[in-house]
Amino acid sequence: MGTTQLEAPQEPKYWHLKTVLGDALDSEFAVGEVLPNERELAARFGVARATLRQALEQLELEGRLQRRRGVGTTVAPPRIGVSVGPAQGSWPGEGNDAWRAIGCAEAPAPASVARLLGESARDDRPVHTIRRVRMTHAQPVATELLYVPPASVPGLPELLTPVAHAHAVLRELHRLELEGEDRSVELGSARAEDAKQLERLPGAPVLLVTTRYFAAGRVAAAAVATYRADTCRLTFGDTGAMEITHHGADANRERRHAS
Template identity: 30%
Template sequence: MVTARARGSEHKYLAVRAFLADLVATELAVGDAVPSERSLTEKFGVSRMTVRQAVDALVTEGVLERAQGRGTFVAPPRADFEMRLTTFGEEARRRGLVPGAQVLSAGVAPATAPVAEAVDREPGTPMHHVVRLRTADGNPMSVEEAWIPVDLAPDLLAGGVPESLYAALRARGLDPTWGEETITAADATPEELDTLQMRTSRAVMRTSRRTFGGDAPLMFSRASYRGDRYSVFVPLREARPTLVPRSTPPGSPVPGRIPEGSPR
């Protein structure tokens, strides 16, 4: 049974949470400090545990972020990307953000067994391998790796890493038309924490994608996205039979397309 005291505590928690959310929306800017737990305790006449619960909820939602030893501050807004087959830059600009990329490494490397299987090649097949840090409005968003068979586009990296790998493939008559993606949640590695400048959260969203042109695999890619800066918008429809199997028999018509995951 829920006691009157429990209900009262819940209402006070919601009041504190609503007050802080409204403060962020109407008065504070990104990086501004929110009132201290002590001042909120005095203002609402509640315990520190109740105040902390309200703050924790907003931290989890990405509205606030804690800096150890300094306090709690307004967090930068999350980038809300829709699951579509677009480039990272296209989707960022569509959301009013300025996309950026820093090449961490690029070159040709032999395909490992998992990569080879993903692009329907033999292990050891030469692959273009590109690792990039992707940013939105200057904020680190993700670390991405992409593998493209050299035999598909031998000159792909001749002039440096293209701004858009999809656009570079299209320019060579290799049009990405559909794909499949797996999304999982995980703790960031020490390298990811450093590269993505993560200070208040360890959560990342990992994606693994195969991109196809017709029935031919064009690219295999993996990415790790900051859990505190990134969310995915997924349009939902009524349940239907799966349209795209993992592989298509030779000579069969290409089945219907499916939405893709995080943009490249």
């Protein structure tokens, strides 16, 4: 029987342009430099602006470009290591946790979070919801919502400011003996408030890292952290170590083990 030669699929025009643009970024532009506007770039490469936008969007998804309000499209800096969460076996806010609490409110947990909390979020009772942010070299790396049921932190004082409220919840949480945690990662879209914290547009691609913390035989807290997907990636080592790396000025990497 003779062999059949399969015709190679034709490369989309925007994909070829993405390769050409990537070469130009390496040879002609410095990190942080603002690219010419779309009209100039389309004229330079002889393509329609719709094709150019597709190529730019792909380069942004791959972490080669960053689009910032009031600035434009810039060449992304190299990657640095950003650990996914606190050290294995520790509560949020303990040890070298690099997150900063910026406020806390009491409200019923969203349905998806209530399912994570299980019995700890029954009867639609309000839970303590702490918002935290993580900065690296003065840039927002991630934002997080930490949900803590009242049963996990019964000894809170009253009439606290939002930031004091957040720290009080964390202090009470640290009094519990952490029995374990689990973590999952998925691709999602930035909600309006998260996008604002990350200096992105609503709907921008993000990595959602969801963590449950267990104490006294139940879920004592749950966290949903949002990382920018255009500048973050996941890698796994030989032992299953999970790492999120983020564009920045340093090339060091920090690793942590996922449950």
